[in-house]
Amino acid sequence: MPMISDNQILQIRNQADIVDIVGQYLPLVRRGKSYWAICPFHDDHDPSMSVSAEKQIYKCFVCGAGGNVFTFVQNYEKLPFVDAVAKVASSIGIHLDVSSHIKEEVDPHTRQLQKLVREAVNYTKYQLQSAEGVEAKEMVLRRGITDAQIEKFEIGFNPGNGGLSQFLLAKGYELPLAIEANVTSGTLDYYRDVFAFRITFPLYDLQGHPVAFSARAIKTDEQAKYINTTETPLFVKGNLLYNYHRAKQPAKKEGFVIVCEGVTDVIAYDRIGVEHVVATLGTAFTPVQVQLLRKMHYHVVIAYDGDAAGKRATYQLGKALLEQNCLVEVIQYPKTLDPDDVIATYGTASLKQCIESRLPLMEFVLQYGTTLYQLDNFNQKKQYILAMVEQIRKFEDPLEARHFTNRLADMTQMPFDDLFAMVAKKVASKPQRKMVNTSDPLASMNRYECEILAQMMLSKEVSKQFTDQLGFLITPVAQRLSMLILDHYRQFDQFVIADVLARNLEPSISETLLALSDWALFPKQVNAMALNDAFNHVKIRLIEDRIATYRKTSSQLVDPIEKANYANKIIECKREIALLNQITKEEDNGSY
Numbered sequence: 369m370p371m372i373s374d375n376q377i378l379q380i381r382n383q384a385d386i387v388d389i390v391g392q393y394l395p396l397v398r399r400g401k402s403y404w405a406i407c408p409f410h411d412d413h414d415p416s417m418s419v420s421a422e423k424q425i426y427k428c429f430v431c432g433a434g435g436n437v438f439t440f441v442q443n444y445e446k447l448p449f450v451d452a453v454a455k456v457a458s459s460i461g462i463h464l465d466v467s468s469h470i471k472e473e474v475d476p477h478t479r480q481l482q483k484l485v486r487e488a489v490n491y492t493k494y495q496l497q498s499a500e501g502v503e504a505k506e507m508v509l510r511r512g513i514t515d516a517q518i519e520k521f522e523i524g525f526n527p528g529n530g531g532l533s534q535f536l537l538a539k540g541y542e543l544p545l546a547i548e549a550n551v552t553s554g555t556l557d558y559y560r561d562v563f564a565f566r567i568t569f570p571l572y573d574l575q576g577h578p579v580a581f582s583a584r585a586i587k588t589d590e591q592a593k594y595i596n597t598t599e600t601p602l603f604v605k606g607n608l609l610y611n612y613h614r615a616k617q618p619a620k621k622e623g624f625v626i627v628c629e630g631v632t633d634v635i636a637y638d639r640i641g642v643e644h645v646v647a648t649l650g651t652a653f654t655p656v657q658v659q660l661l662r663k664m665h666y667h668v669v670i671a672y673d674g675d676a677a678g679k680r681a682t683y684q685l686g687k688a689l690l691e692q693n694c695l696v697e698v699i700q701y702p703k704t705l706d707p708d709d710v711i712a713t714y715g716t717a718s719l720k721q722c723i724e725s726r727l728p729l730m731e732f733v734l735q736y737g738t739t740l741y742q743l744d745n746f747n748q749k750k751q752y753i754l755a756m757v758e759q760i761r762k763f764e765d766p767l768e769a770r771h772f773t774n775r776l777a778d779m780t781q782m783p784f785d786d787l788f789a790m791v792a793k794k795v796a797s798k799p800q801r802k803m804v805n806t807s808d809p810l811a812s813m814n815r816y817e818c819e820i821l822a823q824m825m826l827s828k829e830v831s832k833q834f835t836d837q838l839g840f841l842i843t844p845v846a847q848r849l850s851m852l853i854l855d856h857y858r859q860f861d862q863f864v865i866a867d868v869l870a871r872n873l874e875p876s877i878s879e880t881l882l883a884l885s886d887w888a889l890f891p892k893q894v895n896a897m898a899l900n901d902a903f904n905h906v907k908i909r910l911i912e913d914r915i916a917t918y919r920k921t922s923s924q925l926v927d928p929i930e931k932a933n934y935a936n937k938i939i940e941c942k943r944e945i946a947l948l949n950q951i952t953k954e955e956d957n958g959s960y
Contacts, residue, residue, distance in 0.1 A: 381870045386437040395666030409433040424866035434882040436869040492524025492568045501525040528564035550597045569631045576613035579603045606654035610647040618644035624667035636707035640716045651681035662692045671699040686729045696729040809883040816902040817846040825863045
């Protein structure tokens, strides 16, 4: 089995922010100091998993799942521990030696395709700045796209002379590979560039590697305005979101992600400084794209065009996102304009205002529904009301339910009380959340053992006191934890729970450690009086166990001298208990 040294594991753990890593898998919502998410380890419907940036751990308060960044990736992706560490390392740019882990090798053929597409991007970028690209560049600049954006989004131009195909052949790439990447079409005898006479916009995979193109025709009266790369080994349109690799960090910072239709929509938002924007490359979307949006952020703002197709797609995508427990809002543009048109017609401030004025999805649904039903016809109005009531019933927040019922009353001129009675009458009772039976990992330990262990976690000095004054705890799990803490302090001066969990502990120990870190009575700082009290109570319990052992042994003896010897031992133990009780009493009275 491949090995990773403890130092490497700690280095990776210290550099990997658990909030960022978990946020790549689940939408996170910040509440106070912690972040919350729908727990992926049980049938969860409300966010019940807490992710602590301070402690660098996660914990579900329903099923009890918890751990550090490695544990999460290991359990989420069902990987061996070493592979989970390697995956986290890769995500933060740390290279591990081949001897340290099983390196994920990229297929050589795939690597060649990736290199070919990168060469194609470089070629088209150069051509846009050449004499042949003058008309194309002027067209780009007329759209308000700046030179800085041309460089950022790697916008290019593919002249119509087969130059890209010839360039790739000169670079040593074989024609079948260029055809497979869909930058060239034809045969060895007759081939042509797929994107001839077009402005090119590279499309990127989730890691930011160019894998395909979206291309706009220079003369739209002669050919389709936009075409995309067909499906290739590198590119499946429904498996990516345009600009994902650039938008994921700004989306976390801003608290939401905007999803629009196309490449130029993303660039239009970039012109006003809004970078947390992705595109589905059309109004059609796939379950994979919905999951990518969910992973990017809990809060999604749909910004499709205002035409009939855009509104229909907004409604469908909104429903799909709600099923994934996302908070959904909608941006509406003036008339049926797209972001470019909004800037060109009304200026950049107007597009910013569109973002600020975004609507809750239910408000959009109410408005969209009026275009599907004729409200001046009673039967149509009734169908509209029934459809909207069904949507409003899904709100768990009574305030939201009342608000949108009131909006429905205004739009239909029907009595609020009648409509709200319909909303309140549930068609079927809400299914109960599936609770996972979990036992309290701390149940086997008494409060004093928990106090000692908690204070040992706070201070290396307390651990030394434990060794000098006690050295042993009562319950097996508490004793094992005390030994774990002492062992940790032999190498480090502080007890960081996320680092300790990186040691790939057995589940029972890690679960107990997590439960202890979240103990309701966990002290904020070392408390000498509480510590001494806990020491004394544990000493008393240990002495009582000795008394029970002496009595059991004595009952099996016949020799009166030996029995008397054990009787004396019991008396001595009782004196020790009395002395400890006296000390505890004096400490409680503050006179010791």
